[in-house]
Amino acid sequence: DAGVIQSPRHEVTEMGQEVTLRCKPISGHNSLFWYRQTMMRGLELLIYFNNNVPIDDSGMPEDRFSAKMPNASFSTLKIQPSEPRDSAVYFCASSLRLTGGNEQFFGPGTRLTVL
Amino acid sequence: QQPVQSPQAVILREGEDAVINCSSSKALYSVHWYRQKHGEAPVFLMILLKGGEQKGHEKISASFNEKKQQSSLYLTASQLSYSGTYFCGTELNNQGGKLIFGQGTELSVKP
Numbered sequence: 001d002a003g004v005i006q007s008p009r010h011e012v013t014e015m016g017q018e019v020t021l022r023c024k025p026i027s028g029h030n031s032l033f034w035y036r037q038t039m040m041r042g043l044e045l046l047i048y049f050n051n052n053v054p055i056d057d058s059g060m061p062e063d064r065f066s067a068k069m070p071n072a073s074f075s076t077l078k079i080q081p082s083e084p085r086d087s088a089v090y091f092c093a094s095s096l097r098l099t100g101g102n103e104q105f106f107g108p109g110t111r112l113t114v115l
Numbered sequence: 116q117q118p119v120q121s122p123q124a125v126i127l128r129e130g131e132d133a134v135i136n137c138s139s140s141k142a143l144y145s146v147h148w149y150r151q152k153h154g155e156a157p158v159f160l161m162i163l164l165k166g167g168e169q170k171g172h173e174k175i176s177a178s179f180n181e182k183k184q185q186s187s188l189y190l191t192a193s194q195l196s197y198s199g200t201y202f203c204g205t206e207l208n209n210q211g212g213k214l215i216f217g218q219g220t221e222l223s224v225k226p
Contacts, residue, residue, distance in 0.1 A: 031212050043157070043202060043216040055211045091156060097212055104147070104204075104212065106156035 002026070004107035006092050012113045018080040021110045024073055025094030033104060034067055034077050035091040043091075049075065050097060082114045116141075118205045120217035127193045127224045135188040135220045137203035146186040147204040147214060148177055150197075157202060160188075193224045 005024040013019055025032050033048040047057040049069045057067070064083070069075040079086055089111050093104040118139045125133050137146060145164045149157035161170050163179035163186055171177050175197075177188045190197055200221045204214035 033212070033214075042218050045213060045215065048211060048213060050211050056213055095212055102212055103159045103162060104214065105159070108156050 006107040023092030029094035033093040118217040124221040144206040152199040
């Protein structure tokens with residue numbers, strides 16, 4: 001079975017440009033998570049969805065960041081405009097949430113560099 | 116709210132044992148353990164839900180104390196493949212699977 005799919009795997013852009021990261025969760029999973037990882041801040045949860053509905057976006061750094069999940073098989077994380085401090089690895093993860101304490105499966109990540 | 120992991124880094128020789136700790140100031144709903152190799156995504160190891168629980172197999176196991184504020188990951192007779200960064204992710208309550216990760220423990224196993 002295919003795991004979580006993310007695209008692009010690498011993105012290099014210039015400050016001020018719009019960046020869109022994409023994620024396809026594992027089929028049948030009902031929860032989706034967006035994380036950001038940097039050396040300074042570690043692995044941070046940005047936002048998560050249950051059944052395509054955003055539940056908690058308190059980790060989104062600022063209004064330049066937005067995330068959508070139009071259906072159960074696709075999600076996007078958009079940064080507009082991008083800044084050098086947004087450079088990081090962005091992971092998408094999915095899980096099948098039943099009663100709680102469910103394993104999250106991580107995608108390979110998108111390495112974003114903003115010049 | 117971020118859990119505290121210790122040690123920050125550890126170097127082992129093959130065959131040696133290690134313990135990685137994860138502590139929270141509040142009682143937790145669950146603790147998740149992940150391992151991440153350089154340049155790769157985190158990979159799930161195990162979840163602990165119950166106070167006093169111990170889980171895993173002979174080589175890699177974990178415990179969750181009765182108060183549900185501390186978990187430990189035990190790596191026994193380490194192998195080269197155990198090298199990587201270990202993260203604990205904590206759930207404060209049963210609401211959607213929101214995890215807060217510790218800063219990680221970098222484990223290096225040398226021949």
